[in-house]
Amino acid sequence: MSFFRPILAIARKDLLLLLRDRINFFFTFFFPMIIGLFFGVIFAGGGSLPTIRVGVVDLDGSPASRAMAADLAATDGLSVQLIDAGGAPPDPAAAAARVRRGELAAVITLPKGFGAGMKSMLRGRGLAIEGVIDPTRKAQAGLLAGKLNELAFRQLSRVFEDPAQSREMIEGARADLRADREVDPVTRAAVEVLFSAIDGLARTNARRAGAARAGGAGNGFRPVEVQLKEVAADDRGPPHSFAITFPQAAVWGLLGCCVAFAVSLVQERSRGTLIRLLTAPVGRTQVMLAKALACFATAVTVQLLMMAIMAARVSPQSWTLLAVAVLCGAAAFTGIMMLLAVISKTEGGSAGVGRGALLLLAMFGGGSIPLQFMPDWMQAASSVSPFKWAILAMEGAIWRGYGASEMLLPCGVLLGFGAAGFGLGARVFRRTATSV
Amino acid sequence: MLVLTDIRKSFGATVAVDGLSLRVGRGEVFGLLGPNGAGKSTTISIAIGLLPPDSGTVTLEGLGDPRHAAARRHIGVAPQALAIYDDLSAAENLLFIGRMYGIGHRALRGRVADLLELVGLTDRARDRAGTFSGGMKRRLNLAAAIVHEPPLVLLDEPTAGVDPQSRNNLLELVRTLRARGCTVLYTTHYMEEAQRLCDRVAIIDRGRVLAVGTVDELIARHGGRSVLTVTTDSGERRIETDDPLRELAGLMPGGGIANMRIDRPDLESVFLHLTGRLLRD
Numbered sequence: 001m002s003f004f005r006p007i008l009a010i011a012r013k014d015l016l017l018l019l020r021d022r023i024n025f026f027f028t029f030f031f032p033m034i035i036g037l038f039f040g041v042i043f044a045g046g047g048s049l050p051t052i053r054v055g056v057v058d059l060d061g062s063p064a065s066r067a068m069a070a071d072l073a074a075t076d077g078l079s080v081q082l083i084d085a086g087g088a089p090p091d092p093a094a095a096a097a098r099v100r101r102g103e104l105a106a107v108i109t110l111p112k113g114f115g116a117g118m119k120s121m122l123r124g125r126g127l128a129i130e131g132v133i134d135p136t137r138k139a140q141a142g143l144l145a146g147k148l149n150e151l152a153f154r155q156l157s158r159v160f161e162d163p164a165q166s167r168e169m170i171e172g173a174r175a176d177l178r179a180d181r182e183v184d185p186v187t188r189a190a191v192e193v194l195f196s197a198i199d200g201l202a203r204t205n206a207r208r209a210g211a212a213r214a215g216g217a218g219n220g221f222r223p224v225e226v227q228l229k230e231v232a233a234d235d236r237g238p239p240h241s242f243a244i245t246f247p248q249a250a251v252w253g254l255l256g257c258c259v260a261f262a263v264s265l266v267q268e269r270s271r272g273t274l275i276r277l278l279t280a281p282v283g284r285t286q287v288m289l290a291k292a293l294a295c296f297a298t299a300v301t302v303q304l305l306m307m308a309i310m311a312a313r314v315s316p317q318s319w320t321l322l323a324v325a326v327l328c329g330a331a332a333f334t335g336i337m338m339l340l341a342v343i344s345k346t347e348g349g350s351a352g353v354g355r356g357a358l359l360l361l362a363m364f365g366g367g368s369i370p371l372q373f374m375p376d377w378m379q380a381a382s383s384v385s386p387f388k389w390a391i392l393a394m395e396g397a398i399w400r401g402y403g404a405s406e407m408l409l410p411c412g413v414l415l416g417f418g419a420a421g422f423g424l425g426a427r428v429f430r431r432t433a434t435s436v
Numbered sequence: 437m438l439v440l441t442d443i444r445k446s447f448g449a450t451v452a453v454d455g456l457s458l459r460v461g462r463g464e465v466f467g468l469l470g471p472n473g474a475g476k477s478t479t480i481s482i483a484i485g486l487l488p489p490d491s492g493t494v495t496l497e498g499l500g501d502p503r504h505a506a507a508r509r510h511i512g513v514a515p516q517a518l519a520i521y522d523d524l525s526a527a528e529n530l531l532f533i534g535r536m537y538g539i540g541h542r543a544l545r546g547r548v549a550d551l552l553e554l555v556g557l558t559d560r561a562r563d564r565a566g567t568f569s570g571g572m573k574r575r576l577n578l579a580a581a582i583v584h585e586p587p588l589v590l591l592d593e594p595t596a597g598v599d600p601q602s603r604n605n606l607l608e609l610v611r612t613l614r615a616r617g618c619t620v621l622y623t624t625h626y627m628e629e630a631q632r633l634c635d636r637v638a639i640i641d642r643g644r645v646l647a648v649g650t651v652d653e654l655i656a657r658h659g660g661r662s663v664l665t666v667t668t669d670s671g672e673r674r675i676e677t678d679d680p681l682r683e684l685a686g687l688m689p690g691g692g693i694a695n696m697r698i699d700r701p702d703l704e705s706v707f708l709h710l711t712g713r714l715l716r717d
């Protein structure tokens with residue numbers, strides 16, 4: 001008889017048993033799906049993750065400050081709440097208290113004179129924007145500061161686009177300059193020339209903007225070219241909450257599958273069916289390979305299923321790399337399954353110890369809280385968890401923009417886990433005597 | 437058919453099998469009778485080559501060494517644990533085992549149908565084994581041992597925990613196997629089963645064979661005397677004798693016998709005589 005026929009028959013039998021075991025089937029397929037959808041929908045606000053709840057206190061009430069608040073509200077990833085004390089002047093301290101209570105991640109205060117400050121930009125008085133942010137949201141503080149800068153410049157560009165406003169701004173600056181006795185004549189002349197140039201530029205720009213508006217193509221003048229690209233690259237976020245929650249769902253599926261097959265291998269021994277297989281005679285190696293095959297197939301299936309659901313909202317940057325990630329994840333957890341199967345002699349023990357240990361590793365590895373929300377030390381410590389690498393590999397292919405070389409690390413680690421688990425598990429399994 | 441010679445096996449400090457020798461003849465039902473922990477299951481594991489003995493040899497006549505795969509294919513085993521898959525149906529269990537032996541699909545279908553008929557599970561063929569009673573599971577466990585029609589069948593406590601009806605059915609099955617020419621090694625701690633079923637019995641305790649023979653031989657050699665109990669006007673008399681009928685005939689002329697009972701020795705008495713203990717304690 002061929003070496004592979006019994007392997008296929010056992011694997012087929014195990015897949016059938018998995019389908020018929022309601023609990024294992026649930027934990028392998030449905031539970032992950034629920035996790036993915038549930039958290040995916042919860043975090044789906046604004047179409048990106050994470051949504052930062054920001055309160056805006058507008059103490060100025062000028063057109064410029066209102067425009068700034070509206071721009072903030074229109075920003076992806078921010079959920080903006082205008083703090084309005086119902087006629088009475090809004091109170092920044094009260095708003096800050098809401099941050100302390102965790103109701104808001106941050107409060108941005110647009111101070112009195114924000115609009116005027118905008119116009120006196122050229123006179124060296126910058127825009128003053130104050131903010132308080134929840135100290136646990138350090139990662140988001142950077143993102144928010146970047147956004148605020150960007151938006152402030154957008155307000156400024158509006159001023160320049162409006163001929164009346166830009167004239168007013170430049171006239172104001174000239175008046176200041178003339179009034180200032182301490183400026184030496186040479187500087188004064190130079191700055192006058194500069195202002196005239198800006199004025200001319202603003203006029204030209206206003207004409208062009210008018211023409212462009214008529215023609216339908218906007219080409220706003222930007223007083224300062226802000227390079228926010230770096231910030232954007234650091235915070236290259238997932239395109240949709242599903243891009244986070246479905247890789248998580250996939251690792252929960254891996255956990256379910258890993259436990260299910262480990263228990264089935266333990267059962268094979270404890271129930272005595274292993275004796276039947278061994279007398280048939282099927283070798284221990286064949287039995288192990290069959291379990292591994294069934295586990296691997298299930299692990300691939302559950303991951304693909306999760307990725308397929310995710311694909312309804314998110315199209316991965318690279319399907320090829322995603323396929324590689326899925327295969328490596330399946331290999332890792334097939335190996336871990338083998339190890340789990342030899343840790344305990346009893347089904348209960350294996351299921352208990354296995355589920356417990358894996359649950360911890362899964363949570364640590366980003367299965368519950370996305371990795372990027374963990375404190376640095378925890379992110380570093382989570383490297384012991386194979387789940388982290390499985391998530392990283394999937395995310396790398398989906399939205400982190402990993403190239404083949406960047407995939408090497410997570411995939412290599414996963415294959416390492418797989419090989420170590422299988423090697424160790426198989427060694428013990430082969431040596432453990434089986435008796436009637 | 438199966439010869440075990442001076443087998444020894446210890447688990448740490450526990451000596452499970454202690455110099456055990458057996459010769460099971462072709463076509464006989466051979467009983468291994470002993471209390472729990474006597475070493476019956478360990479002996480079976482060694483006989484089928486799953487467990488290497490510390491010393492001693494196992495020979496399967498005409499089949500070779502059971503540690504080699506080729507020899508093992510001719511053995512059927514029904515382990516003491518119910519070695520069936522609860523989430524497979526009766527038929528699926530047998531089909532799966534058949535596939536492990538590489539039996540062709542068509543032949544296998546026919547054989548499984550026959551087997552289900554034989555063990556009385558035809559009308560439950562499509563039901564999951566998990567829904568079966570203890571007796572039905574035992575019957576399926578036995579059927580699974582003989583899917584590949586082995587000439588040597590080892591049954592480890594095949595009636596453990598079953599109702600009397602299933603027990604009768606199982607014993608009948610073993611007789612059927614014998615009628616088909618199978619050699620059966622049958623372990624049990626129920627002396628009635630050994631007495632009813634087995635051509636020869638080995639009484640084992642603490643890993644040693646204490647006595648081997650037909651049931652009658654064992655009783656004659658080690659059972660001790662029968663006990664005749666008669667109740668007369670003057671009270672109850674207990675008489676140990678080799679020939680209770682002759683003894684009774686001798687008492688008849690005296691008359692006045694209100695009641696009488698003859699307790700013939702059985703395998704229980706054999707065990708008691710050999711070990712000073714009861715089989716089940």
Ligand SMILES: Nc1ncnc2c1ncn2[C@@H]1O[C@H](COP(=O)(O)OP(=O)(O)O)[C@@H](O)[C@H]1O
Pocket residue numbers: 435447450451452470471472473474475476477478479
């Ligand atoms: N795998 C094992 N590890 C340790 N001790 C064992 C093992 N298998 C059997 N034993 C011990 O060997 C003795 C004989 O066991 P066993 O062969 O199962 O007896 P039986 O089948 O007659 O009840 C018992 O004392 C049992 O505890």
Ligand SMILES: [Mg+2]
Pocket residue numbers: 473476477478516592593
């Ligand atoms: Mg036993």
